Amino acid sequence: MKALLLRDLRLAFRSGGGFGLGLAFFFLLSVLVPLGVGPEGGTLARIAPGILWVGALLACLLSLDRIFALDFEDGSLDLLATAPIPLEAVVAIKALAHWIVTGLPLTLIAPGLAIFLNLPPAGYPWLVLSLLLGTPALSIIGAFGATLTVGLRRGGLLLSLLVLPLYVPTLIFGGEVVRRGAEGMVLATPLALLAAISLGAAALLPFAAASAIRVNLR
Amino acid sequence: MSIWEYANPKKFMQTSAWALPWAVGLTVILLVVGLVWGFFFTPDDYKQGSTVKIIYLHVPSAMMAINAWVMMLVTSLIWIVRRHHVSALAAKAAAPVGLTFTLIALVTGALWGQPMWGTWWAWDPRLTSFLILTLFYFGYMALWAAIEDPDTAADLTSILCLVGSVFALLSRYAVLFWNQGLHQGASLSLDKEENVSDVFWQPLVICIAGFILLFVTMVLLRTRTEIRARRLKALLARERVA
Numbered sequence: 001m002k003a004l005l006l007r008d009l010r011l012a013f014r015s016g017g018g019f020g021l022g023l024a025f026f027f028l029l030s031v032l033v034p035l036g037v038g039p040e041g042g043t044l045a046r047i048a049p050g051i052l053w054v055g056a057l058l059a060c061l062l063s064l065d066r067i068f069a070l071d072f073e074d075g076s077l078d079l080l081a082t083a084p085i086p087l088e089a090v091v092a093i094k095a096l097a098h099w100i101v102t103g104l105p106l107t108l109i110a111p112g113l114a115i116f117l118n119l120p121p122a123g124y125p126w127l128v129l130s131l132l133l134g135t136p137a138l139s140i141i142g143a144f145g146a147t148l149t150v151g152l153r154r155g156g157l158l159l160s161l162l163v164l165p166l167y168v169p170t171l172i173f174g175g176e177v178v179r180r181g182a183e184g185m186v187l188a189t190p191l192a193l194l195a196a197i198s199l200g201a202a203a204l205l206p207f208a209a210a211s212a213i214r215v216n217l218r
Numbered sequence: 219m220s221i222w223e224y225a226n227p228k229k230f231m232q233t234s235a236w237a238l239p240w241a242v243g244l245t246v247i248l249l250v251v252g253l254v255w256g257f258f259f260t261p262d263d264y265k266q267g268s269t270v271k272i273i274y275l276h277v278p279s280a281m282m283a284i285n286a287w288v289m290m291l292v293t294s295l296i297w298i299v300r301r302h303h304v305s306a307l308a309a310k311a312a313a314p315v316g317l318t319f320t321l322i323a324l325v326t327g328a329l330w331g332q333p334m335w336g337t338w339w340a341w342d343p344r345l346t347s348f349l350i351l352t353l354f355y356f357g358y359m360a361l362w363a364a365i366e367d368p369d370t371a372a373d374l375t376s377i378l379c380l381v382g383s384v385f386a387l388l389s390r391y392a393v394l395f396w397n398q399g400l401h402q403g404a405s406l407s408l409d410k411e412e413n414v415s416d417v418f419w420q421p422l423v424i425c426i427a428g429f430i431l432l433f434v435t436m437v438l439l440r441t442r443t444e445i446r447a448r449r450l451k452a453l454l455a456r457e458r459v460a
Contacts, residue, residue: 144381148361148374158360162378165353166385169392176396190395197388208381215373 001085001093008097011070022059022102023109029055030113041118048117049127049178055113056106056131057138057171064142065159067098068150072216077150081217087210092202095136095143103135119182126181130194134174137198141166144205147212170197225302227445234438241435248428256421263418272330274422278429280323283351286316286433290358291383294376304441306372307448309379310362311440315433317355324348343393350389354382368448 012019033051034044071077080090110131111124119127145163149155173194180187224230256274263270290309297306327345328338339345361378365371 148378149364151370152364155364158357158364161353161360162357165350165357165389166382168350169385169388172389172392172396193392193395205381208377212374212377215370215377218370 001089004080004085004090004093005097008094009100012066012097012101019101022062023105025062026055026059026106026109027113029058030116034116034118044118045120045182048114048119049123049182050175051117052110052114052119052127053130053134053171053175053178056103056110056135057167059106060102060135060138060142061160061163061167063098063102064146064163065149065156067094067143067146068213069146069155072150077213078217081213087213088206091143091147091206091209091213092140095140095202095206098143099136099139103131103139107131107135119178122184123178123182126187126191127178130174130177130181130191133191133195133198134170137170137194137201138167140198140201140205141170144209144212147209147216150213151216170194173197222300222302225300225304227304230304231442231445234442238435238438238442241431241438245428245431245435248424248431252421252424252428256418256425260418260421266334269330269333270418272326273418274425276323276326276330277422278426279319279326280348281426282429282433283316283320283323283348285430286312286319287351287354287383287386289437290316290379294379297372298376298380303372303448304445306376307444308437308441309376310372311444312433312437313355313359313362315436315440317352317359319429319433320348320352320355324352341397343390343397346393346397347390350393351386354386358382 030051033047037043037047068077071080081087083090107128110127114124114127142163145159145166148162149159152158173190176190177187177194180190224233253274257271260271262268290312293305293309293312296302297309324345327348331340332338358375358378361375362371365374
């Protein structure tokens with residue numbers, strides 16, 4: 001399992017792995033939104049939590065089809081399916097690798113970009129915490145979506161369509177945590193629910209994803 | 219005699235051929251009676267005027283939009299557990315019908331909301347939930363359309379339907395949490411003392427029954443079409459081999 005994780009990480013970090021793509025997108029969005037909306041601090045502060053979460057979500061979406069597509073094409077996925085570790089674990093590891101490559105860096109640069117968007121100071125710890133808790137859900141749900149479309153030649157757009165409605169609860173609770181944090185309100189409920197989505201998705205979705213891979217490899 | 223007999227396409231075709239004219243007839247009668255009664259023989263609401271009559275399209279289609287998804291969930295489960303092809307095809311057949319009901323509910327809601335709330339659209343929990351439901355329907359249908367092998371498509375869409383149902387429920391809860399509503403509560407329920415006043419209630423129930431039958435009719439019809447299309451494909455394939 002460790003070998004698989006290291007292999008996926010190595011592939012992602014090397015050239016052509018698309019490692020920086022999500023980050024670059026996130027950066028561009030956070031720079032472009034103030035340019036489009038106008039420099040007024042109050043407006044930016046109000047929309048900052050939502051924009052940052054939407055940006056992180058879309059940046060995650062960009063690299064989803066890479067999770068399984070390349071392995072499916074060159075046959076590594078068949079090898080993994082017949083490997084001694086269960087396919088569910090393979091899915092979980094690949095989602096973890098995706099999270100380390102996109103979710104974690106997004107979380108780390110988010111406070112920097114929040115400066116551009118004039119996020120109130122009280123929001124920063126909650127922004128980091130909510131992304132830390134929420135982005136794993138984005139990766140694992142995305143990995144599930146990627147297994148559905150892995151057999152298709154041009155599955156990218158379809159993948160987005162399938163995954164977007166599944167992302168709605170995560171986005172709502174994540175944005176809500178940051179918004180409430182920025183305004184200094186009580187935020188235990190959305191935070192707990194956000195964590196619940198991540199944990200629930202990590203516990204259950206690998207099974208659905210693994211069965212989808214088995215169907216695709218049939 | 220059990221419900222599983224209808225898993226046999228031949229048996230299903232026979233029974234549905236018999237049931238279809240009845241379903242069509244009843245649908246037409248109920249919808250005509252319900253809508254004509256509702257539109258022309260009920261008084262205007264004292265606050266809303268005649269716009270209240272949109273209720274006869276709005277409420278039944280909104281109910282069926284959700285019920286269609288539930289039906290797809292059940293048939294998807296049957297396909298996954300027992301591998302009955304009719305079940306998978308019924309789920310496929312129900313999706314566009316459910317989507318249509320969802321869109322009808324959204325459009326009539328917008329038409330109703332404009333004069334009443336002063337806006338076509340509000341990010342109200344119910345409206346938002348329906349928008350998300352629309353996305354689910356689109357995704358489900360797109361996945362069916364994208365995969366060539368019918369069994370693979372049935373498997374993957376069933377998985378999507380199961381997972382999607384969980385997330386649809388979650389979204390419903392999330393959206394309730396996220397915003398307070400402009401939309402009124404349920405107009406009809408079994409456990410409430412007071413429903414919509416009787417003059418509106420009776421035609422509404424008839425319309426709901428009509429919409430349920432309309433859904434049954436459409437799904438039967440479309441499932442029959444799917445079965446025939448698949449038979450045709452098998453015939454063509456056999457011919458090519460021979």
